Amino acid sequence: MPSFINAETVWIDTPHGRLFARRWLPLDVARSRVKPPIVLFHDSLGCVQLWRDFPQRLCQATGHEVIAYDRLGFGESDAYPGDLPLHFIRDEAERFFAILRTELQLDRFIALGHSVGGAMAAHCAALYPQSCVALITIAAQAFVEERTLHGIRVAKAQFEAPGQMARLEKYHGDKAHWVLSAWTDTWLSEAFSDWTLESTIDAIDCPLLALHGEHDEYGSALHPVRIAGLATTPGDYLILDNCQHVPHREAPEVVLDAVGRLLGSIADE
Template sequence: MHLSVSTETLWIDTPHGRLFASRWFAQEGVGNGAKPPIVLFHDSLGCVALWRDFPEQLCRATGHEVIAYDRLGFGQSDAYPGTLPLHFIRDEAAGFFGHLKAALGIEDFIAFGHSVGGAMAAVCASLYGQHCSALITVSAQAFVEDRTLEGIRVAKEQFAQPGQMGRLEKYHGAKAPWVLAAWTETWLSPAFSDWTIENTVETINCPSLAIHGQYDEYGSDLHPKRIARLSTGTGEYLIVDDCHHVPHREAPDRVLAAVSEFLGAAAR
């Protein structure tokens, strides 16, 4: 059955500033509240707009409501007050996601994160263990690997070239320099070098699926394997052939099929 999808945008107040969010709803009686919404956590340079049409595709493929939001400092959300702290991953789950959850009246949910958003989704699955039905990560990092740092150094050099900052300004406006620095300077900082997913995430009791591109320039397949081991229940990982860091854009059909199958099994 072909599902029609409707969407809405909204703003969420927090003590530190407003967050921009979007919601996608499947019509024709599917996604009517019986299924928990999928909450998307974007990557280090991302925002709602940079998910492009994936949220709609995800909604259509699964029948679940999909919610995406711009973290504070990103996209259309307000500027972040100061430098991003080294404990920002846990802060997102413990603080800002809590405001989103309360404002939208979310009870049970599915956490879905890309890149560093995957680590944030994993923390949410741990902190809200009684309410997180499933965890899905895509290209998430589990530790600070040499490949991760080299990929960030290359990207930092590329963004230093004339005209390249405009790529970020298109989505983040005047916040673009902060967005870039929040990514590169945090991850390249010696003080962040001992960060690991195991030291950030406690027990995950829900089923989990860690998706990773075969040629991900920001991490080897050690990352999804470590993330899959976090779950006390079913923890799976999937390596998507011929993909780099954005499998949901490079191979959306394969990712959507894997997610739909995983959620179907998790619901049984």
């Protein structure tokens, strides 16, 4: 298992504010440059910091550079200018990731997203088919399911308890209330109820692996099945035993092994 170095923190200017990003590189930087970097897309309440030690471990396990960034409105990135639009998933791929990709000169990349970040990663794979080498989703949603809405309603009620908003403020500062309402108001909106991944992207022309927890409180096993079905060549999915919505935290070794096997199969081609 190679050692890693936390190479750098990067600030990326966009027309709407700055994005915060962090990069991890293996100790053998020259060799890692041959491999496409893995770009992480966080979930609805997430940020770089909430990936915790997963980027480092992913870098160590695969030998690939890993890049994580805070979407506008989240973490250390600037505040989002206004309400989150209903097409925010597609918007992330078309606008903000496009800028990050140009600034970091990502000719090739591997997209890995958690929860709604998985849908964003899928959009990036579809939008940049010549550049996206592989797509990995973790606990991603492919449509608006009643289980998803129930989980969001439960979480929204929990955040109304005294002191709970401090959990978000720790990572998002004074943007925390916007972060919570951007998630709950959007997904619980009637106008968003007919969203599906299939209706918003074309087929995905790269190796695809959809990971999903057996007991995911935000989505049934239908989601990874439908995501895997987006691939032009048969995509794969894996249901992780005894896992809920954050498999990379609940069963990191299983996730890292699955990702490593996918990337190893690509390298062998």
